[in-house]
Amino acid sequence: MVPPRSRLTAVLLAFGVLVVVAAGLSLLDLFLPRPFDGVVLESDSPGAVWVRSVVPGSGAAEAGLRPGDRIAGIDRILLRSTAHADEILAARRAGEVVPYLVARDGTLQEVSVRLGYRAFIDFSYLFACLLGFGFFAIGKFVLRRQPGLRSAQVFFILTVLFLAFLVCRLRPASYTWMDSFALGLGMIALLLLPASFLHFFLIFPEPVPLRPLPGAPDFRRRRRLWTGALLAIYLLPLAVLAGTVLRARLTETPLALLSGAPKANWWLLAIYLAAGLAALAWNIRRLTDPRLRSGGFLVLLGAIFGLAPFLVAAVAFPPALHADPYRFFVLAALALVPLTFAVAIVRYQLLDIRVILRKSLFYTFLTLVLSAFYGFALAAFNALAQSSEVARTSYFPLQFALVVVLLLEPLRRWSLRWVNRFVYPERPRLEREIAEMELALGARVDLPAVVRELVERLPRVLDLRFAGLYLLRDGALHREAGPVLLPELLPFHPELHRHLAAKGRPLRCAELGGREGESVKGAGSACQLLASAGVELIGDLTSPRRQLGLVVFAASEQLSIEEADLALLGRLLRQAALALETSLLLEERARQAELERELEIASTVQAGLLPERLRLPRGWAVAAACRPARHVGGDFYAELPGPRQAESAVVYGDVAGKGVPGALVMMAAHEALQTLALSHRDPGVLFDLANQRLYRSGSRRGFVAVGYLAPGAHGEVDYLVAGQPPLLWRRGGGEVEELPLGEHRLPLGALLDGGYRASHAAIAPGELLLGYSDGALDALSPEGEPFGFARLAAALANAPAEPEAAVAHLLSAIAAHSGGAEPYDDITLVVLAREPEA
Template sequence: MLGLSRVPRRLLWFGLGAFLVACLSVLDMFLPRPWDGVLLAADRELLLVKGVVPGTGGALAGIKAGDRIVGVGRAIVRSPGEVARLLATWRGEKVPYLILRDGKLLELEVRLSTRRLSTPLFLYAAFTGFFFFAVGFFVLVSRPDDAPAGPARVFFILCTLFMLFLVCRLRPASYGFFDGVVLTTGTLSLLALPAAFLHFFLIFPRRQVFSFATSPTGFLADLQRFVNTSPHFFTLLYALPPLTYAVSTAGSRLMGWKLRFLSGAPVASWVLMGDYLVLGLLALLRSLLRAEDARQRRQMGTVFAGTVVGVVPFLLFAVVIPTMSDTEASLAWAVLSFGAVPVAFAYAIVRFQLLDVRVVVRRSLLYTLTTASVTAIYALTLTAANALARHQGLVQSRYFPVLFALLVVALFDPLRRRIQGPVDRFFFRDMVDARKALEELSEALTREFSVARLEDWLTRRLSEIMHLAWVVLYRVEGHRLVASQRRGGLPVELSSERALVRELRDRGGPLRLAQLEGLSLLDEGTASFLAAAREAGARLFVPLVASGELYAFLVVGPKLSDEEVSREELQLLRTVANQGAVGFENARFLAEHTRQMELEKELDIARQVQFSLIPERIVAPAPWRVAARCVPAYQVGGDFYDVLPNSRGECQALVLGDVAGKSVAGAMLMVAAREALRAEAMNATDPARLLSEVNRRLYRRERRMVLALAYLLLCPGGELRYCLAGQPPPLVRRRRGEVEELPMPAFRLPLGALAEAQWDEVRVQLEPGDLVLVYSDGLSDAQGSDGQALGLGPLREVFAAAPSDVEEAVAHVIGFVQQFSGGRKAFDDITVMAVSWEGKA
């Protein structure tokens, strides 16, 4: 019932409705009814006589083939239903029939008899039809998770149509209203049956792939793609039979075409049915010839032999001979051979587990007998003890049976529990192994994060538990997947860009090799890999997917018993794959965490090295005072400040730089820029020349290094000389308290931006108590909690409120920015330098 609950409702209603119609058709054949011996032609609404059974009332009255029944019981009739109602209510032995023959009306007296229309041939057809339905229903319930257009569901539809065709279309005709409904249902099944037959053998055991040319182009390429991949191909197959029927009947009625009918359908429909059956047999033969191993060949060979035995005589006696000789008397012979088809399928299902249906009838029977024996011991012990006690008169209380039953349960329940375990392990060993495998996997995942151990469990240990010949794991490493071991002709690695890898990632569940055959048309790498897997005997591909990412996939070989992998085992593999994927994900997270910790340790070392290059304090010549601080956005950064050697000893040279880049890359560039500055500062005679030389060293066409720089010279008498190369203008707070920007140089391009550039020097005279703020753009661009930048206006206000001491002024500005950011990670490196001249006016 669990499998039945997962079957689509529409499919169940279709099967139930068809089964009820078939049952009513059989029941109708056993109901007694008045019978005149007249057999109607295919177009029953015309009430045209096709023939008369010898010795019946119609034959004795003189009714002949070709007559048309116009009236019955002195009433005009227009349909078989009206004839049935009149005959059912007629009182008397003879009924007057009004017959139209050769343009003349004749009245004939017909003696009615009572008869049941069932015949041995019909009973055989009905039995064969219900056998078809039983086999199809068993497969459907056994494989409820089959794809919407998978073999199991198409097989069920095919078997149901066979039942309707045999039970409803090939039954003896009567006048009854229900007879018309049943025959119409049979005709509809006749239209859909050949398409379902061909459809099934085109996808069983896997969808067949046809190649019309080595490298098809144009129309051939479109046709090949349509036949192999388009779902509309099967829609066209199903549409052709009803279209043929509609055109034939419409042509006969509207255009006067002269058509011959065979058992209620135009001959053209029967010819098309024959064509479909032949194509289905050819598709089945192609699958047999392309079978991958001996077991599959035995499966396909049994089905092919039974289908040929059943279908070929049907084609001969039901299609070829009737259409050629204008008679359908041979139709009965066709039905006799048809029983071989369901018998062949039933045998293949039981013997070879065809369609992946695991038949456990023998095990289930033995299991039931064993558990029933334990139950019988309960009952016999209880009955015998109760009878003995009553017979001996030991106990007269009416509560004794209840109390004794409780005692027996208390004594035998431990025994039952002890027996139940070995019984389960003996009869359902696979399920016990499955539970054991899941327990082992759970333990492995909780204590192991080693990729090598996970690979070993998913290959060697899984092979042992599921009794597999071999399992190969392909693990993702960058843009390729590498095999855990060599196996036959399987490639050692596979590109992650292949269609096979994308399909496994998207599907996320175990897939049989046959389900992936269509991917061979998409790229050559996938085609060669699938060919190698087929040659090695692979059965399944099991992807390991977690959080939408493919970590690996398993290529599963055959079982040692050469049995097919059951549905329960597929579910086990799915569970193992899911937990294995989680294991690989955990292992990757652990590796990434380890690398992150190592990186943080290395960054901490780099931070120490970088800050060892930046002076902790700047000792300026009195009466100058300087303080600076660098706050990187990451552990290390590209901002720096330094004291440079100056060839003119009367002034002290300071720089504040900002390299384009952050984190490790910015730190490396910062070291290179600092060394270039210090090297050129030894020989430069003025700031403009210094910047030109450094620019030449930093500029590279293939890999440029851009440096924003503020160069300051603290000279005697309070003169401040500076050059700017891409840095914002310094701010000065006068002794009187107002804040203003220092003049910007005319040339201030960042260093390294162009091969040739020039810079000019600005000179400013400071007064005692003036405080200058030099900073990188990370200060004015700092973002608040609302994402807005600080800007120059608020920065001037902050600077205006800063203390006069340079150390305290730097701390005040940095503290405000950190408060303004609200604890958010800094957007850019921030460097601040405060300079004051405390000399006399």
């Protein structure tokens, strides 16, 4: 179904086409090769054949006809009407001499008129035609850009009536039927013009409060009142005309027309125009947008100074509308109406229309016009100077050339500055706002502020439909801001970023999708994805240190962005890239600081899980240390109930993983061992149950290597190693050896069935046992060499007999090997010592 506004627009366009065709036929009729006597008839005297003027050099001028004569007969036949005269002349040929019966000063006389062809149309009428068609072109342009805007529709009607009046009503009248048709059409246009002016100014630039808006209270009743008022406005001029004609017939007096309309209609025209101008002035006062106020004020001035001379000339001096040079001056003033509308549309975007004139073409045209004018002026000056004494000197050509050089270029530059200031006022504003945005971006250190400047403020500055921001994260471009119709993700192509950065300005998708983008990897696919969302421009965000993302723009339908605008935009994007990088660095630093705080808290919590002191049976001493590779780690040690009553055991573990993930698995293993040991003291059973729980928990990648030491009161030690390195045993003589490992020693959680069994060893007084995680063996030197088993055994051999001191000695040896660097993996040490007998 076609929307009502679309149907109305189609009807208006059809109406405009019909009037244009009628005006064109009226103008074409003047050039048809038919016999012409040179008489221009009085159009304000219907039914009579009065002479308004005579074309110089025509047969009527040679026969002595003059304005004010009445042609009573042609070819000795009394005339009944102008159509009767046309029939008589149509039977004659150009070059024949025809007798005319002319009434002049109360007498009749016969004169001979030689017929010819129409070979002259006065310049003022051609100017009127050009003015009418020009105004119509503006109206058609406005309706095409804003077909659904009511003020644009009424403005189009106004321009169509303007065309009909200027072309049809002001045409030089003759005898043909086309004259009657064209003059009648021009008269109807003249009657409706004031109503259309008043209607337009009631809704432009914004509707007066009398016009109800959809959703307003009592909308239907107010809409009926508004429609009735408009109907009355349009019908009143026709009613006044009908009343005047009826009165003339009843009183049997001739219908007196004044410049194409009765005098009463001219008074109504004056009232309508005054009311329309008052409504326009009041509407302008209500506007808050300075741009719209300036445009409306310009239109108001054009209407006042364009329509006032026309109205005064038509009423007070009717001949001024029909005789040169007065008619030309009246029409020149009337030209202010379409001219001010055109300037207001171009400069102030009136009726929500933005027109960007190509500067290069406009400057070229202006230079050609100035050159032609300057050449004409110089030719005239040269012709006048030829007879002077100066022209006879040998220095005259040089002086003349200097005048040309010194005057033409300053004149051209002054004209271009005036054009920049008047026709292109957006350029200084755009440069100023871009500079303000650059300063604002330089002062911004937070990402939301940068996003606001690019995605929210920039479209308003450039009159864009929207902008979107993509930032590079995790190897892809993620949409950070912009409408939802933009793709969420874009593939990252470094070649595209380098190409955009090398250009130094945003590029059009048409350029990247064409030959220029064929050699740039990713340009075609990116443009295809973005073009479907209406994106037309792609700009790069690259700092001197890294590629950050893309900014995409969708221009409005009326927008044509110049190369100078793109250069300004490229400069702004470079500043935005620096601000964006700063904000991202600060955000990353803040996030890192927050993470460090959280890790410190987690490290404190994890350290709280480690027992402050381990309690073993009498005759045993123990010490343990845990050094995570990061803030939190996956190693731990704990005290568990031993296999015998009133005895304790030491368990230590190493999760496959570091950092927060390893710490989470460590806590799960720690909780499982603590809980299960309360009811299952046997180490084999304890490990089997803990293995099954960890395996079924789903943490298959986070299996746990565990070591278990349970010393007895008489020197025996039950031990079990599941995934940990072998225990080191330092004997009384200082030699170090490994304790034998059990048959099943897989880490807990690796397989469902572990089959763990504890082993046993007898430790003599003064001997040491060392349990350790693989982080002690994997500690790297600055050259990349691991600490290894041999160094660990040598350090244990030279360690003190007291467990605390032995742990400190071993950690010092590992740190010395690593050069003080952070450990590569978590390090856990447990030293168990049999105290010497007293």
